Amino acid sequence: MEVEVSQLVFYLLSFVIIISAIYVVTLRNIFHSALFLILTLFAVAGIYIMLNAEFLAAVQVLIYVGAISILIIFAIMLTSQLANKQIRQSNEQVMIGIFICSGFLLASLGSIANTVWRIVEKPLPENNTLTMGKLLMNEFVLPFEIVSIVLLAALIGAVVLARKEGA
Amino acid sequence: MTDQNWSILIPEIFLFIWALFIFGLDLGIKRKNPKILGYSAMAGLTITGILLAIFNGGILFKGMFQSDQLAIFFKVIFIGSAFMAVGSSFDIASEKIRHHRGEYYGLILFSTVGMMFLSSASELITLYIGMELTTIPLYVLAAFYKDDKLSVEAGLKYLIVGAFSSAILLYGLSLLYGLTGTTDIVTMKINLSLVFLSYGKIGPGLILAMIMVIAGIGFKLALVPFHMWAPDVYQGAPTPITAFLSVGSKAAGVVAFARIFVNGLIAFASDVMKPLDWGIIVAILAAAAMILGNITALRQRNIKRMLAYSSIAQIGYVMVGMVAASELGIASVGYYMFIYLFANMGAFTIATIFNDKTGSDGIISYSGLSKTSPIFAAYMSIFLLSLAGIPPLGGFAAKYLVFAAGIQAGYTWLVIVALLTSVVSLYYYANIIKTMYFSAEEPTIKIHPSFPANLVLLISVIGIILFGIFPGPILDWALESAKIFAF
Numbered sequence: 001m002e003v004e005v006s007q008l009v010f011y012l013l014s015f016v017i018i019i020s021a022i023y024v025v026t027l028r029n030i031f032h033s034a035l036f037l038i039l040t041l042f043a044v045a046g047i048y049i050m051l052n053a054e055f056l057a058a059v060q061v062l063i064y065v066g067a068i069s070i071l072i073i074f075a076i077m078l079t080s081q082l083a084n085k086q087i088r089q090s091n092e093q094v095m096i097g098i099f100i101c102s103g104f105l106l107a108s109l110g111s112i113a114n115t116v117w118r119i120v121e122k123p124l125p126e127n128n129t130l131t132m133g134k135l136l137m138n139e140f141v142l143p144f145e146i147v148s149i150v151l152l153a154a155l156i157g158a159v160v161l162a163r164k165e166g167a
Numbered sequence: 168m169t170d171q172n173w174s175i176l177i178p179e180i181f182l183f184i185w186a187l188f189i190f191g192l193d194l195g196i197k198r199k200n201p202k203i204l205g206y207s208a209m210a211g212l213t214i215t216g217i218l219l220a221i222f223n224g225g226i227l228f229k230g231m232f233q234s235d236q237l238a239i240f241f242k243v244i245f246i247g248s249a250f251m252a253v254g255s256s257f258d259i260a261s262e263k264i265r266h267h268r269g270e271y272y273g274l275i276l277f278s279t280v281g282m283m284f285l286s287s288a289s290e291l292i293t294l295y296i297g298m299e300l301t302t303i304p305l306y307v308l309a310a311f312y313k314d315d316k317l318s319v320e321a322g323l324k325y326l327i328v329g330a331f332s333s334a335i336l337l338y339g340l341s342l343l344y345g346l347t348g349t350t351d352i353v354t355m356k357i358n359l360s361l362v363f364l365s366y367g368k369i370g371p372g373l374i375l376a377m378i379m380v381i382a383g384i385g386f387k388l389a390l391v392p393f394h395m396w397a398p399d400v401y402q403g404a405p406t407p408i409t410a411f412l413s414v415g416s417k418a419a420g421v422v423a424f425a426r427i428f429v430n431g432l433i434a435f436a437s438d439v440m441k442p443l444d445w446g447i448i449v450a451i452l453a454a455a456a457m458i459l460g461n462i463t464a465l466r467q468r469n470i471k472r473m474l475a476y477s478s479i480a481q482i483g484y485v486m487v488g489m490v491a492a493s494e495l496g497i498a499s500v501g502y503y504m505f506i507y508l509f510a511n512m513g514a515f516t517i518a519t520i521f522n523d524k525t526g527s528d529g530i531i532s533y534s535g536l537s538k539t540s541p542i543f544a545a546y547m548s549i550f551l552l553s554l555a556g557i558p559p560l561g562g563f564a565a566k567y568l569v570f571a572a573g574i575q576a577g578y579t580w581l582v583i584v585a586l587l588t589s590v591v592s593l594y595y596y597a598n599i600i601k602t603m604y605f606s607a608e609e610p611t612i613k614i615h616p617s618f619p620a621n622l623v624l625l626i627s628v629i630g631i632i633l634f635g636i637f638p639g640p641i642l643d644w645a646l647e648s649a650k651i652f653a654f
Contacts, residue, residue, distance in 0.1 A: 111371030116368065116372075117345055118347060139228065142231055146300060150281075150296060153274065156190070156273070156307075157303065160270045161313065
């Protein structure tokens, strides 16, 4: 019985993700698109919870829903006239795009279904946030540290590009 | 944690701190003296090279960071290309980018640090993050002429294409992780063979993963059909950055490719493993790159666009050595990149100086350069002839080795394509030489490079001629570096 419920929740979340993602790329009002993007990201966080990745879900909500979406909305509101403008999100290549994307979708579905995947038989660690923190600070400390250089580089780059010349 | 030899991280850490020092120095001198910044960037890169010679060999973090011969070989190429890019930037630094000189040099160093981490990564996450650290500064650097529409367009295009290709690459890497349960490349190799031995098959998921990784790295390499961004970005970006993109960033892609495919997926490089054979996919892409790059380059009137298409073709030749997936193959790739460093950086340095003097990138405006600046016309001829692969210059030995590796591995058709397209390439390289030497127009332009640019040109010319006549030392080193892969 429990399995069925979780399956139901999974399908529900996937439905929400797909529908709202379609709205994000088709709606003519970019502000509405941004709101649907938030809904998509929320539903993805739900999927993470179902996969026992609570920490990822929390990070997803904090960073994507909390920070990035707010930034996007700010950018829309601060750009004059953009919030009420009706824009077309597609161009004349939309049919080719749909064709290629569905072809790619079918190809990847087919190959994923026919592949031997590596299944981990061990039960998941009791407290996977703790495990992840330990991994980040031990085994994966090098990429973790390099990420901070990446962020610094992005920060400096953004300042350079946004700064007025001669100011 | 006991036998960890932390000192092998010193070159990377030093270069990172030096980049921060340059940001600070720019503030300290109140943006007054542009030359100090450039010279200190060059000094920093030189010291990093020396540190690399002292602190190397060994692994860190359970093999996550490997300072092996392959990594060191390519790190020398990265440091060299950054050194030359900085050296050829002195002229634009005094005028066009005067508000952000420190950031300009610092970001070049950041990107170099990223390449160095990337070449040492034997694990997918570090490799990916190294690649991001390589490209994020380059997005900014490509758009560094903020008043120039072409440059801003170049930066934006590069950012969008780069983000897109990163997403594809990540998807491919995550599929590889799903197939093997590890991000460590060597363990990945073992796990894949275990699955193959026990089930007798892996399935098309591996093909999907390989195609995505090839596409993701192919974007960085500007390999056909993922090359569309390259001509526009190369044309719009500041010329030293174009040079850095075409050598440093490509060499980084080459290392990533070698680590993932030639090391991790080596078992899938042969006909026996059909259809799980990446060799044939890459061979077809390489052939397409050589044909399309060389033929499109014929029609270019702008030297930066021409060099962009030529570099698309050049990466096709590099991939001939890569698909050979043998010791000679990897050694020839290394040697090729080493010579390519000198030839391409040299050619772009001349283009930078010329553009700075005349504001033009048109090939036609090089008319009669041999009469006003005979030395630089001669330099340019050497660079172009080396790119075309004329003996006794370095480019010839490089092409010879790559072709030999290709034939040894049984890719005779690919080598024939490579030979034929080389002949085509000679036409457009020689066309510039013809314009410089045999144009009827009266020459008007005389170029005076700054001292560092002169130094860069001199190093490049000496490198091409010396290593063309005596390929021995570099080739031995490249063979040594290829030994780290168990063939």
